[in-house]
Amino acid sequence: MKLKNIILGIGIAAAATIASCNSIIDIEPEFVLDGSQRFNSLDDYEFSLIGTYAQFRSSDYYGNASGPAGAFSTLPDMMSDNLTETGESLANFRQLVNWDYASDNSAIENLWTAAYRIIAQANITLREIDRFEEEDPGRYNRIKGQALAIRAYVHFDLLRYFADDLSRNSTTLGVPYKTTFDQENVARPTVAESWSAIFADLEEALELLEDTDIAINSSTNFSLRANIDDITVNAILARAYLYAGQYAEAAEAASEVIALVPLAPSANFGAIWRDENIGSSELIWSVPFNSGEGTPASNVYFASGNRSSFRPSLEVFETYDQVNDIRFNAYFRRVGNRDVVSKYLGKGNLSDGIVNWKVIRVSEMYLIRAEANTFLQGGESVALEDLNTLRSARISGYSPVSLSGQALRDAIELERRKELIVEGHRFFDVKRTTRELERTDCGDNFTSCSLLTGNRAWVWPIPIGEIIANDLINEEHQNPGY
Template sequence: MIKKYILSFLIASSLLGGCSKFIDVEPTHDLDGEKFFKNLDDIEYELVGTYARLRSTSWFGDDTNPFLSLPDMISDNLYETIYSLRNFTTHIRWAITEDDTRITNVWTAGYNVILNANIVLTKIESLASENPERANRLKAQAYVLRAMAHFDLMRYFADNYDRNSTALGVPYTKSIDKFNKPPRITVKDDYDMIYADLNEAMNLFQNMDRDINVGGGRAFIDEFVAKALLARISLYNKSYVDAINYATDVIDEFPIANRATYPQIWTDATLNEVIWSYTFNAGEGRIAGNIYWAPNDRLSFTVSKALEATYDKVNDIRYSTFYIENYRPNVTGFKKHLAKQAMITKPDGVVNYKVFRTSEMYLIRAEAKLKQPTPDPAGALDDLDEVRMARINGFTSGGETGAALEDAIALERRKELIAEGHRFFDLKRTVRTINRDNCSVACTLASNNRAWTWPIPTAEILANPNIGNQNPGY
């Protein structure tokens, strides 16, 4: 009798809390990777996610924005004002060290984009047969994203951009193995891998289920974006003939904008001459807040006075589009990345990042024509004039030749491409010296200064003993 009571009690209590299933709990607001990736729709979500990762505040987005404002801040295009919060001092004064947080975050952000692209390329293998043309479309974009991220990392972390340089570049990652500890490879090998990915992408672009950019948008990477990237890469590594060819393909497809529509490019009211417009929407961050923080009207950086003096203030559409004279006492304001058309009356700094534009293609072609093995200075001048005529009212040819032509092209790059992430790299791949005007401290960067190249971050070296040698001077 008693035993029966005890037994029923014990049974009751164990049933009350005993099921092991009780601790089988599944996530609801995140996806478990083991159960995801069942079809190409899932792969497409991951591809969109890869694009989203470019938005990182250590990649295309400000805070650091290493591909838009930082290259101009650490060279001679942009100077700090007294309103600046001094968050970039070590970089501006070329006093960076191996444990610098920004450098570490840029390194990680780039590889995070690469990781997500690799997830697409790896997981799509078993699903491609569902719809091969759709798979091609997805793969092509992932290849370009992967190649581009590696190239962008190289721009900061490699000491030399020549096509066959034996200087150390960055590890080229194709696997999603998180415990991988890859070594640095030479710049030449990096280029080999980049070209392999881009060529593969170009093949796949020919055989897709539908166009990538529909409805006139330019938010996603298609073959013209890939070609624009190839033009830029070719210029950096001195493959001038390739640069000319790729630039031509893009120019033929996307004519340069004229003075009337030029200001609308910067308010995203037109896509004239824009090849890839990386979208930033409300709530997704900004691209140049570290130069001018629109929401609170804080002007942290202003254009170099020497550069400002080279614009024809009356006739050059760029002057009125980019600058406001005396925005603060004796300080010129900067409004290139101010706001989209709808928000222009209460600017918030949320605009798209126009990664590639036809103007850059013309300037690439001009420089390549001048520097190619059999130079074509007349052709170079023509291309340079195309740009200048499209920007300056009543401009006729400048007639430069020789060294003067080279300088004129470099100057036009400064004037056109200010705060689009080019100046530091342009100097690094050409004269490799910086001389700041109107300067009191940190005015000259000599070509042997270690600051031309970023150090491999300490955190990487500690975690990855295979990484290889550190950059010179660190």
């Protein structure tokens, strides 16, 4: 979908919705504030911000549907060696999971569209909000800070798929960075320029969110944190710095989060995945899903219909201590004669697949700090301590190990794989560390079992619709090989 057409479409859709509603009852639907309207109060900006968050539930972002979807929830694991396609699959993902995509792939275009919709709504929320800075500084900070963080976060997510070399100073092409709602076509900047814009938005967001009128999330309950606060921004920074190879900054940002957010006690770990409000449960940011709003992981295991389209690969499944590791029973279960991913069954005792998507947990911060410290002088002792701390929280009777060098780095990589399985990381983790992806458990339905370093499929193509409509992006700006 074309950038300017995406933005225009939002206004048209909103206007059409309003016109339709006005023909029945003379009110505007709540949270529908299109790009043609000038906001008259911070209430309007608050409504717009709520609408921005709601778009993360799109089936092309964190949600799922009957076709290719879940680009940042389940798909990165489906495209990796963590999962294996089964005979129960409806083959909706064949091109994506076999890395056989082209610039006219509809799923790729849908993700591009969904992401820039969120960015456009964030930019609506930011447009002319500075008029109200003096009126209510705390509320202004709270709204603007969240919108800036969302804008940066979504651009970062796009960069993970559409950029090749993710290092901080890379001169390869990044993604168009949209900073205003009514902005016309935007060219592809370099990856370095993309990072500069991402970090600038996040740093400003952090400063604003440290001084707000009210608490955005509970300071003690980490069971449901549906909005971005200063803790969340530091977590996003830690993740982004790791990808950019800025290891000192990644370790520092992760430490800020770890100091405030505890790991869940073993007895409470399973409740995280059932969205049970038990107090401190290590969530930093989650996207709520309720009845009628979709499901975030049904394309892996459709709980209501008991269809397991993707099972855990034997390669990763057999790395868990099935007796002592609390993650094993929280993440998997035996149904009939097969092992399924049961991480997202539902809330409480339900098995309808309607469960909140866990965007960031504090365990990731331990793994980020550990990995980052293996690249820093004198950092191995801290890295080892973080690895042993996380394992001790997850494995009953765990005895700390002593590792160094490549063995330590490999152990952290494996622990990251086990801890964050089906949380949208694995494909990107292999990509950013420039390793080969080898499916030792390829099953009968994958047609491609190896993705070598340098293969074009590590980078998604810019959608052909964008190239046709955007006069600043042409075939010369397409990713290599497409």
